[in-house]
Amino acid sequence: MRYSLCDGWEFTPQWSDEFPTGGGEARAVRLPHTCKELPLHCIDPENYQMLCGYRRTLDVPAGLAGKRLFLQLDGAAHIATVYVNGVEAATHRCGYTAFRVEVTKLVEPGRSNLLAVKLDTSENPSIPPFGFVVDYLTYGGLYREAWLDVRENGYITDIYVTTPTLTTANVKVATDGAPDGAKLEVSILDSAGKTVWAGAAGKANVPDAKPWDTARPDLYRCEARLLAPDGMELDRQEAAFGFRTAQFKADGFYLNGKKTFLRGLNRHQSYPYIGYAAPEALQREDARILKEELGCNAVRTSHYPQSQYFIDECDRLGLLVFTEIPGWQHIGNGAWKDQACQNVREMVLQYRNHPSIILWGVRINESLDDDEFYARTNAITHELDSSRQTSGVRYLEKSSLLEDVYAYNDFSHNGRTPGAKPKKEVTSDMGKALLISECNGHMFPTKPFDTWARRQEQALRHLRVQDAAWKEHAGCFGWCMFDYPTHKDFGSGDRICYHGVMDAFRNPKLAAAAYASQGEGAPVLTVGSSMDIGDYPAGRMGRVYVFSNADEVALYKNGVFVTRLCQNRTSSLPHPPFVVDDTIGELLETQEGFPPEKAKLLRECLLAAGKYGLAGLPVSYKAKMAWCMARYGMKFQDGVDLYGKYVANWGGEATVWRFDGIKDGKTVASVTCRPSAKLHLEVKVSHTSLTEGASYDMAAIRVRILDGNGNPAPYAQLPVSFALSGNAELAGPATVTAEGGMCGAYVRSLGTTGTAALTVHTEQTEDVTINFTIKTKEEEKWS
Numbered sequence: 001m002r003y004s005l006c007d008g009w010e011f012t013p014q015w016s017d018e019f020p021t022g023g024g025e026a027r028a029v030r031l032p033h034t035c036k037e038l039p040l041h042c043i044d045p046e047n048y049q050m051l052c053g054y055r056r057t058l059d060v061p062a063g064l065a066g067k068r069l070f071l072q073l074d075g076a077a078h079i080a081t082v083y084v085n086g087v088e089a090a091t092h093r094c095g096y097t098a099f100r101v102e103v104t105k106l107v108e109p110g111r112s113n114l115l116a117v118k119l120d121t122s123e124n125p126s127i128p129p130f131g132f133v134v135d136y137l138t139y140g141g142l143y144r145e146a147w148l149d150v151r152e153n154g155y156i157t158d159i160y161v162t163t164p165t166l167t168t169a170n171v172k173v174a175t176d177g178a179p180d181g182a183k184l185e186v187s188i189l190d191s192a193g194k195t196v197w198a199g200a201a202g203k204a205n206v207p208d209a210k211p212w213d214t215a216r217p218d219l220y221r222c223e224a225r226l227l228a229p230d231g232m233e234l235d236r237q238e239a240a241f242g243f244r245t246a247q248f249k250a251d252g253f254y255l256n257g258k259k260t261f262l263r264g265l266n267r268h269q270s271y272p273y274i275g276y277a278a279p280e281a282l283q284r285e286d287a288r289i290l291k292e293e294l295g296c297n298a299v300r301t302s303h304y305p306q307s308q309y310f311i312d313e314c315d316r317l318g319l320l321v322f323t324e325i326p327g328w329q330h331i332g333n334g335a336w337k338d339q340a341c342q343n344v345r346e347m348v349l350q351y352r353n354h355p356s357i358i359l360w361g362v363r364i365n366e367s368l369d370d371d372e373f374y375a376r377t378n379a380i381t382h383e384l385d386s387s388r389q390t391s392g393v394r395y396l397e398k399s400s401l402l403e404d405v406y407a408y409n410d411f412s413h414n415g416r417t418p419g420a421k422p423k424k425e426v427t428s429d430m431g432k433a434l435l436i437s438e439c440n441g442h443m444f445p446t447k448p449f450d451t452w453a454r455r456q457e458q459a460l461r462h463l464r465v466q467d468a469a470w471k472e473h474a475g476c477f478g479w480c481m482f483d484y485p486t487h488k489d490f491g492s493g494d495r496i497c498y499h500g501v502m503d504a505f506r507n508p509k510l511a512a513a514a515y516a517s518q519g520e521g522a523p524v525l526t527v528g529s530s531m532d533i534g535d536y537p538a539g540r541m542g543r544v545y546v547f548s549n550a551d552e553v554a555l556y557k558n559g560v561f562v563t564r565l566c567q568n569r570t571s572s573l574p575h576p577p578f579v580v581d582d583t584i585g586e587l588l589e590t591q592e593g594f595p596p597e598k599a600k601l602l603r604e605c606l607l608a609a610g611k612y613g614l615a616g617l618p619v620s621y622k623a624k625m626a627w628c629m630a631r632y633g634m635k636f637q638d639g640v641d642l643y644g645k646y647v648a649n650w651g652g653e654a655t656v657w658r659f660d661g662i663k664d665g666k667t668v669a670s671v672t673c674r675p676s677a678k679l680h681l682e683v684k685v686s687h688t689s690l691t692e693g694a695s696y697d698m699a700a701i702r703v704r705i706l707d708g709n710g711n712p713a714p715y716a717q718l719p720v721s722f723a724l725s726g727n728a729e730l731a732g733p734a735t736v737t738a739e740g741g742m743c744g745a746y747v748r749s750l751g752t753t754g755t756a757a758l759t760v761h762t763e764q765t766e767d768v769t770i771n772f773t774i775k776t777k778e779e780e781k782w783s
């Protein structure tokens with residue numbers, strides 16, 4: 001039986017030797033816990049690096065004598081030493097994998113025991129990822145959940161399920177302390193809870209199994225029972241899994257035998273203010289955002305294993321995962337490498353049942369070759385999980401390839417160069433798959449408050465790389481899902497890497513639409529401009545792009561149809577962006593009554609004048625214009641008038657542009673761009689029904705300031721305040737700036753049931769109030 005141990009902890013930022021025996025001051029905290037709440041910008045990593053302590057009492061009823069007790073900490077960043085009643089029990093040296101400590105012999109049943117954890121949250125160079133610089137913050141704390149596992153003397157230690165085919169499963173069950181003559185019974189249950197197979201551990205045939213895939217991620221459960229010789233149940237454990245095959249071949253990735261291009265993003269596990277300490281709901285929400293809002297079918301957990309809840313949600317939603325060991329460029333000494341090998345073991349053993357995980361990263365991200373080291377990490381992985389292939393992320397070309405897949409950070413695209421390097425220039429083995437594990441990122445940092453032109457270019461760059469990757473890569477993981485805080489050595493001076501397609505609160509930048517528009521879900525129609533000429537040099541907007549998964553996009557000017565927008569038909573993308581390069585379209589025919597030939601000539605000249613300016617018009621167009629005037633008896637002023645009406649609007653009344661997305665002949669989305677002074681708030685909440693379960697619950701609030709047309713108002717960088725009342729608290733400040741017109745907040749339940757209300761306020765909008773209810777879920781908690 002597993003009990004949550006998230007409540008009832010005390011925390012001190014300053015460890016002392018009497019702390020594990022109850023001495024010293026400490027304050028009450030709940031897990032997940034960050035050892036220091038931090039600001040959004042300009043974080044000093046010194047503030048979260050400390051030798052701190054956590055402790056809680058553990059009342060063990062006398063009736064538990066003879067049982068086995070295990071303490072499990074899911075995330076302790078970075079070096080944790082566990083004490084029970086003042087006695088040192090174990091040390092774990094990785095901040096990104098879980099660990100279990102058997103405390104059976106250290107606790108005394110029938111009394112109150114004291115658990116304590118000494119936590120070194122510093123960037124201790126003796127363990128990965130530390131030893132040199134790292135481009136992300138490595139927040140400290142007991143930042144994931146804690147559990148107490150109570151078992152019989154004989155118990156099940158592990159269930160491991162693989163699916164060599166879509167209708168067979170291999171089930172391995174490991175036990176410890178099982179009495180002679182004990183028996184194992186295994187059953188496989190479908191998502192409705194119906195038993196579809198039962199027998200002993202080993203091979204299971206499930207002819208009617210439904211495959212797990214990205215569209216229909218059908219999950220099964222494998223239940224194992226350990227029975228004493230007399231038939232009494234000693235232990236019962238289960239593991240979720242899916243019937244799926246995953247294979248990288250030279251030409252790409254195959255899911256269940258079907259070639260599947262991996263369209264993904266890299267995800268860090270950080271959040272504003274709370275660092276890594278995000279509970280279950282927030283972890284799941286990120287997977288949902290990736291799949292549903294960003295249209296991804298894959299994610300890379302850069303640069304470490306992430307919350308089991310996040311991966312569980314990837315299983316549930318059908319999001320493919322490339323996960324990897326902690327590390328960033330630097331390889332340390334022998335002991336450091338031994339620890340990295342231990343991290344490989346823990347990663348594979350803790351995550352190997354997840355159907356969503358399709359690839360193990362067993363190299364330190366972007367490290368140099370080290371064949372001896374990486375032969376070890378590969379061997380460990382293959383021994384513990386023969387069902388998956390390995391990879392390791394490189395910036396090196398033609399590096400030593402001990403893995404099955406060449407994962408390459410292709411930062412070659414600079415806006416003008418091709419989207420990706422050809423496979424033959426990158427890999428050392430054409431017979432194995434190549435994938436782009438990162439692109440863009442630092443090549444084009446883009447803030448939510450940058451100009452439209454820059455934000456549009458960020459979106460286009462992501463699509464250009466993806467487009468190139470479709471041809472011969474197995475997939476492409478853009479860098480990255482959201483902006484993240486980093487060390488002084490990186491970032492924009494405020495120690496933020498503005499590399500995200502979303503901001504740190506998961507509000508979308510334009511580049512988010514580049515991803516979303518490739519998905520087949522809800523209609524996407526995002527215009528890469530507000531169409532305000534005043535935001536562009538000399539009022540020339542240049543090419544505007546529309547990111548959409550519609551079949552066609554129709555453009556209207558002041559309510560009159562202009563044209564259907566073009567797409568690059570040679571693109572490999574499922575939905576290449578639409579180009580607004582003709583804002584005159586058929587207006588000369590429909591509004592001026594010009595015959596087609598005259599309209600065509602004039603349209604060409606006027607569009608060229610729009611592009612180059614009247615003064616800069618190339619001679620060829622000047623000649624064309626002169627010929628046109630002569631041919632159709634036009635005066636110079638006629639040309640000037642047409643130019644004023646259809647091209648240069650500076651000094652004229654603002655235009656209303658409308659974009660209609662059409663799918664299967666129907667308008668499925670519409671965007672109107674018209675200058676607007678009327679602002680309002682869009683407040684999106686991850687969930688309003690908070691549940692006190694294994695621990696507290698937390699809702700993510702995403703706020704955008706929109707104009708009167710419902711479009712983002714990126715320059716409305718207003719102060720936004722959050723007023724919260726009721727049985728919940730705010731994580732982070734109550735007043736923030738809407739950077740690029742966007743911001744966010746986090747609302748945390750307080751251990752009690754009831755209600756809470758959050759009011760979001762700015763001086764220029766109507767307030768929005770969100771009501772929350774807080775209930776409790778029946779969850780086994782250790783009191």
Ligand code: GAL
Nearest residue numbers: 135365366440441442443479
């Ligand atoms: C890569 C690195 C990432 C991030 C990215 C920025 O080199 O693996 O962690 O720093 O560059 O573009």
